[in-house]
Structures are given as structure tokens and as C-alpha cells.
Amino acid sequence: MKILNRLISKVICLLFVLSLASSIFFAPRVEAQASKKENIEFVNLDLIGYNYTDRHISEYIVEEQGGGDVRLSSPTSGGSGIVCCMRLAMETPIPIIVRVRWQVGGCTYLMRSDFTGSTQRVTHYFFKEEYVEVHRAKGIKPSHLESHFYPDGSVLVLLTDDMSLPRLSLSESRPNKSKFTKCKNDKKPD
Numbered sequence: 001m002k003i004l005n006r007l008i009s010k011v012i013c014l015l016f017v018l019s020l021a022s023s024i025f026f027a028p029r030v031e032a033q034a035s036k037k038e039n040i041e042f043v044n045l046d047l048i049g050y051n052y053t054d055r056h057i058s059e060y061i062v063e064e065q066g067g068g069d070v071r072l073s074s075p076t077s078g079g080s081g082i083v084c085c086m087r088l089a090m091e092t093p094i095p096i097i098v099r100v101r102w103q104v105g106g107c108t109y110l111m112r113s114d115f116t117g118s119t120q121r122v123t124h125y126f127f128k129e130e131y132v133e134v135h136r137a138k139g140i141k142p143s144h145l146e147s148h149f150y151p152d153g154s155v156l157v158l159l160t161d162d163m164s165l166p167r168l169s170l171s172e173s174r175p176n177k178s179k180f181t182k183c184k185n186d187k188k189p190d
Contacts, residue, residue, distance in 0.1 A: 041090040045145040045159070049080035052150050052168045056178040058125060060102035060147060062086060062157065067147060072176060073166045078146075082163075086145055094136045100147060100155050101129040107183035123180060124188055132157045 049070035051057050057070040057079075063086065070080040106125040113120070134157045136142055142159035148167055149155050158164075183189055 044085035047083040048144055048146045050078035050148040054175050054177045058103045062098050062100050074172045075169045095133045097131050100132050104128045106180045108180050109183040109188050110186050
């Protein structure tokens with residue numbers, strides 16, 4: 001009886017592994033076939049960040065796609081480069097809701113290396129996350145997903161067909177508060 005139970009358990013495990021493998025290896029083909037059948041058009045959107053705050057944004061993410069870092073915007077530059085790509089079906093109903101997570105501050109603390117025994121100052125970043133409604137102007141075929149980070153802590157995300165100029169014209173000599181203070185007790189926050 002024990003041998004039969006072990007055999008059944010092994011067969012069930014094998015079927016589970018085969019089922020998982022088939023979903024991993026064949027799902028992209030199914031998606032591609034479905035796209036052909038339904039003539040779904042996809043577009044790859046470049047991510048661009050605009051930073052109107054007084055602090056460098058070391059990292060931002062839209063959904064699961066990282067947008068890199070965003071320096072302070074100038075009168076002619078948004079602050080980030082173009083990062084590739086976020087995929088969007090053209091038939092996706094607009095507006096859509098996306099999750100945006102970005103660095104809004106930080107502090108530094110001392111960390112001792114277990115390997116070398118040396119001590120170095122490390123930055124701990126604080127993040128903010130919002131769900132944002134994204135709109136698209138009628139008649140455009142979007143090629144960019146722009147994230148505009150405002151001084152009040154809000155973010156605006158837009159689909160555009162061309163890279164926009166900054167929405168706010170800010171002085172390049174405005175205060176830059178990117179340097180962080182020490183964390184409480186010079187330790188990593190919980």
C-alpha cells in the first residue's frame with residue numbers, strides 16, 4: 001500500500017511539473033496566435049520622467065517597468081533619458097490605471113562589511129506609491145509614457161506620440177535637496 005501511495009504521489013508531481021512546463025513554454029505561442037486571430041495591435045512605449053521637485057529621483061517604476069533615475073528638470077529637459085519599453089495593446093480602453101512607485105527621500109547610515117570589516121555610508125531610500133489614471137489624446141498613436149513628478153508629491157502619467165517639453169518651467173538654480181541627512185541613530189530604518 002505504501003508503495004502504491006508513493007507511486008501515485010510521484011505521478012501527481014510529474015503531472016504537475018509537466019502542466020507547469022507546458023504553460024511556461026507554450027503560453028507565449030498561444031498569446032501570439034491569439035494576437036494574429038484577433039488582429040490585436042501592440043505598441044512598445046518608451047518611459048520618460050519629468051522631475052519638478054527639489055530632489056533627484058534615483059528610481060521610479062510604472063507597473064513593473066523601471067524608468068531609471070530622473071535628475072531635476074530644467075526649462076528644456078525633463079530630467080530623465082528614454083527607457084524602453086512598456087507594452088500596450090492599442091485597443092486597451094482608456095483611461096487605464098497604472099501603479100507608479102518612486103523615490104521621494106532617504107537617509108544615510110553606517111554599514112559594516114562582514115567580509116572586509118570596513119565601514120561605509122549607505123543610502124536608504126523612501127518611496128511613495130500611487131495608482132494613477134492615464135489618458136491619451138484622441139487621434140494619436142502613443143509612443144511614450146511620460147511620468148511628471150510635481151513638488152506637491154503628486155504624479156501625472158500621460159500617453160504621448162512625441163516627447164513633450166516640461167510642463168513646468170523651473171529655474172536650473174532652484175535648491176537641490178538631493179543630499180540626505182543621517183538616519184536616526186545612524187542605523188538602517190525598519
